[in-house]
Amino acid sequence: MIEFKMPALGSDMDEGTLDEWLVKPGDKVTRGQVVAVVETTKAAVEIECWQEGTVHELLVPVGETVQVGTALATLVALGEHAEKRPRKRPRPSIKPTPAAAPSSAPVAVVTPPTTPQHRRWVSPAARRLAQTLHVDVDAVTGTGPQSAVTISDVEHAAATLEHTTAAKEPATKPKTKATPAERAAQMRKSIAAAMSRSKREIPHYYLADEIILENSLTWLTTRNAQRSIDERVLPAVLLLKAVGIAAERFGEFNGFWRGDGFQPATGVHVGVGISLRGGGLVAPAIHDVPEKKLDELMDDLTDLVARARCFSLRSSEMSDPTITVTNLGDKGVDAVFGIIYPPQVALVGFGQPAQRVCVIDGGIRVVTAVQATLAADHRASDGHRGALFLTAINELLQQPDLLEK
Amino acid sequence: MKTTYRTAVHDAIRDALRDDPRVVLMGEDVGRYGGTYAASKGLLDEFGPERVRDTPLSELGFVGIGIGAALNGLRPIVEVMTVNFSLLALDQIVNTAAALRHMSGGQFSVPLVVRMATGAGRQLAAQHSHSLEPWYAHIPGIKVVAPATVEDAYGMLGPALADPDPVVIFEHVQLYNTSSDIGVLGPTDISRATVRRSGTDVTVVAYGGSLGKALDAANELSLAGIDCEVVDLRVLRPLDDDTILESVRKTHRAVVIDEAWRSGSLAAEITARVMEGAFYDLDAPVARVCSAEVPMPYAKHLEQAALPQAAKIVAAVKSLFGEPQ
Numbered sequence: 211m212i213e214f215k216m217p218a219l220g221s222d223m224d225e226g227t228l229d230e231w232l233v234k235p236g237d238k239v240t241r242g243q244v245v246a247v248v249e250t251t252k253a254a255v256e257i258e259c260w261q262e263g264t265v266h267e268l269l270v271p272v273g274e275t276v277q278v279g280t281a282l283a284t285l286v287a288l289g290e291h292a293e294k295r296p297r298k299r300p301r302p303s304i305k306p307t308p309a310a311a312p313s314s315a316p317v318a319v320v321t322p323p324t325t326p327q328h329r330r331w332v333s334p335a336a337r338r339l340a341q342t343l344h345v346d347v348d349a350v351t352g353t354g355p356q357s358a359v360t361i362s363d364v365e366h367a368a369a370t371l372e373h374t375t376a377a378k379e380p381a382t383k384p385k386t387k388a389t390p391a392e393r394a395a396q397m398r399k400s401i402a403a404a405m406s407r408s409k410r411e412i413p414h415y416y417l418a419d420e421i422i423l424e425n426s427l428t429w430l431t432t433r434n435a436q437r438s439i440d441e442r443v444l445p446a447v448l449l450l451k452a453v454g455i456a457a458e459r460f461g462e463f464n465g466f467w468r469g470d471g472f473q474p475a476t477g478v479h480v481g482v483g484i485s486l487r488g489g490g491l492v493a494p495a496i497h498d499v500p501e502k503k504l505d506e507l508m509d510d511l512t513d514l515v516a517r518a519r520c521f522s523l524r525s526s527e528m529s530d531p532t533i534t535v536t537n538l539g540d541k542g543v544d545a546v547f548g549i550i551y552p553p554q555v556a557l558v559g560f561g562q563p564a565q566r567v568c569v570i571d572g573g574i575r576v577v578t579a580v581q582a583t584l585a586a587d588h589r590a591s592d593g594h595r596g597a598l599f600l601t602a603i604n605e606l607l608q609q610p611d612l613l614e615k
Numbered sequence: 616m617k618t619t620y621r622t623a624v625h626d627a628i629r630d631a632l633r634d635d636p637r638v639v640l641m642g643e644d645v646g647r648y649g650g651t652y653a654a655s656k657g658l659l660d661e662f663g664p665e666r667v668r669d670t671p672l673s674e675l676g677f678v679g680i681g682i683g684a685a686l687n688g689l690r691p692i693v694e695v696m697t698v699n700f701s702l703l704a705l706d707q708i709v710n711t712a713a714a715l716r717h718m719s720g721g722q723f724s725v726p727l728v729v730r731m732a733t734g735a736g737r738q739l740a741a742q743h744s745h746s747l748e749p750w751y752a753h754i755p756g757i758k759v760v761a762p763a764t765v766e767d768a769y770g771m772l773g774p775a776l777a778d779p780d781p782v783v784i785f786e787h788v789q790l791y792n793t794s795s796d797i798g799v800l801g802p803t804d805i806s807r808a809t810v811r812r813s814g815t816d817v818t819v820v821a822y823g824g825s826l827g828k829a830l831d832a833a834n835e836l837s838l839a840g841i842d843c844e845v846v847d848l849r850v851l852r853p854l855d856d857d858t859i860l861e862s863v864r865k866t867h868r869a870v871v872i873d874e875a876w877r878s879g880s881l882a883a884e885i886t887a888r889v890m891e892g893a894f895y896d897l898d899a900p901v902a903r904v905c906s907a908e909v910p911m912p913y914a915k916h917l918e919q920a921a922l923p924q925a926a927k928i929v930a931a932v933k934s935l936f937g938e939p940q
Contacts, residue, residue, distance in 0.1 A: 333898040335867050354899055354937045361867060410840040587815045 454499030479533025619718030770803030
């Protein structure tokens with residue numbers, strides 16, 4: 211029997227609400243098939259199943275919020291026989307008990323003493339906050355000095371509680387979609403958690419390089435001239451491809467910092483920062499960027515932006531990015547100094563390509579150039595390698611035919 | 616241009632002597648020798664023996680003379696070389712200078728400034744390394760200040776002389792050779808503490824010779840992602856509760872650095888006030904980093920081990936974030 215579990219769709223997710231089942235018991239499931247839609251604070255995400263088999267039982271009803279790692283359904287593997295009577299599985303409670311605290315939570319989880327010999331230690335500020343937010347401090351895991359409950363523990367528990375309460379309502383009345391305002395507020399909260407964690411934990415260093423785009427743009431114009439409008443490729447795609455290829459060569463920028471060490475990723479899946487119309491942003495992945503042709507990447511990007519903006523992303527897109535690219539060029543800024551999305555270790559930013567006066571071969575020329583910046587995790591890499599990585603992106607953009615593949 | 620703390624003290628005394636004919640400087644070796652810490656070099660030549668006066672080695676005597684002179688209209692600056700020797704003048708400072716305004720029903724005030732060096736770190740052993748500022752900060756009737764920066768070394772003397780009541784200035788011995796780029800020197804507000812580095816995660820309270828260590832620790836902690844706010848007390852009595860509490864209410868955590876021994880120290884007082892005034896804003900117990908409770912050792916490594924150091928401050932701050940010390 212295979213357990214199909216609630217996946218973690220990014221480091222800032224600890225729970226999700228089951229929006230829709232796309233399979234029912236008895237259905238055959240193939241690898242990569244979308245089987246359910248899960249609502250996170252960021253989007254409604256289509257969840258793929260990576261195992262093959264037949265759906266045996268759906269364990270979580272639509273509308274319920276469960277922690278990451280909770281079994282959602284059971285599958286019978288090919289050649290395996292189903293048990294006669296499916297046994298009821300105890301699900302981790304959605305109450306934020308210490309046992310249910312997700313390991314991916316941004317705060318370190320400290321196991322409280324099994325039988326405390328004293329009144330629960332709660333900081334005065336945390337106790338006051340808990341009263342305001344109606345959080346039961348006895349149910350909160352403390353991460354402060356001597357495992358005392360601190361402000362951040364209470365805030366974390368309150369956020370969990372809020373989701374739970376919000377998710378419980380549909381059990382009694384028909385499920386209503388989160389309003390855009392609620393979604394925006396929740397997204398703000400999860401962005402706040404991820405970015406605070408990043409700034410707290412990641413020693414960022416920043417490098418910048420001005421990349422002259424003359425070669426790339428001339429090449430792209432010629433290429434696009436032979437195609438119809440919907441087949442044309444945007445300069446942003448060239449930048450993505452260049453970052454992807456460079457990240458493949460410089461492995462220490464492509465992967466994750468987990469626990470005490472860097473884990474290089476096997477493929478290069480570039481997360482693309484997409485701002486949403488109601489506020490907030492997501493950075494879902496375009497998979498295997500170095501292996502894809504420019505046309506494929508253009509299609510992927512168009513598709514990804516459209517789906518991100520209607521909150522319909524896939525689980526692998528949310529959880530797989532190995533490096534992020536953020537492009538604020540269309541907003542008219544020169545450069546981006548990014549915050550790394552943990553557990554990733556690097557983020558490449560692009561500003562607005564603009565005409566600049568440059569000295570080239572001893573002469574003065576007006577060229578189109580873009581500011582490329584690298585924000586990288588100093589635990590995983592050093593400035594020397596960062597500089598080489600950024601330079602590699604620059605060099606790739608000087609030879610655009612290498613990016614076609 | 617770089618100005619040293621020593622020069623700033625010197626210039627403050629010189630400017631005071633120039634600007635106000637009532638100002639006189641007296642103390643052991645302040646005249647011919649130029650001051651034990653060379654803070655009054657050249658002043659005897661410039662202002663003459665009437666206004667820059669060497670005194671006998673009798674703290675009780677010459678602090679008393681300073682009080683008498685102040686009562687009779689002068690604005691004396693009395694240098695007591697170091698806080699250790701000031702113990703011989705405690706009776707004058709505590710029983711007379713601090714009390715006269717109150718005992719006379721407001722008829723007399725004692726506009727006296729007493730300067731002294733304080734602190735350890737120069738291998739001067741148990742009798743010459745005290746930080747007894749908290750003793751003075753205990754006494755109502757006097758104001759106690761501790762300049763931690765070159766600016767304050769200059770800026771505190773003027774307002775101290777302008778104060779109608781006794782002011783005791785503590786200059787940390789390790790600071791005299793420190794220097795910084797200063798444009799124009801001006802008066803310091805000696806009623807308020809000041810935030811030397813603003814931050815969001817923890818308030819580090821320090822003064823005098825410990826300020827630099829607190830700032831070093833804050834820089835190191837910033838690498839660990841902990842953003843320290845460093846408050847320089849400046850005034851040890853009366854304490855500026857507002858600045859301290861405002862900071863703690865923001866950061867929810869406090870660490871107090873005090874080179875004095877912690878039993879009955881200023882660190883103890885500040886800790887108590889934080890508890891009284893910001894208990895419900897605290898997210899962790901207040902931590903203290905003070906000197907080890909031993910007479911100061913002579914041996915260099917033991918002396919350094921006994922004193923607050925940046926590494927100890929870093930560890931104390933981290934302990935407030937749930938990391939074992």
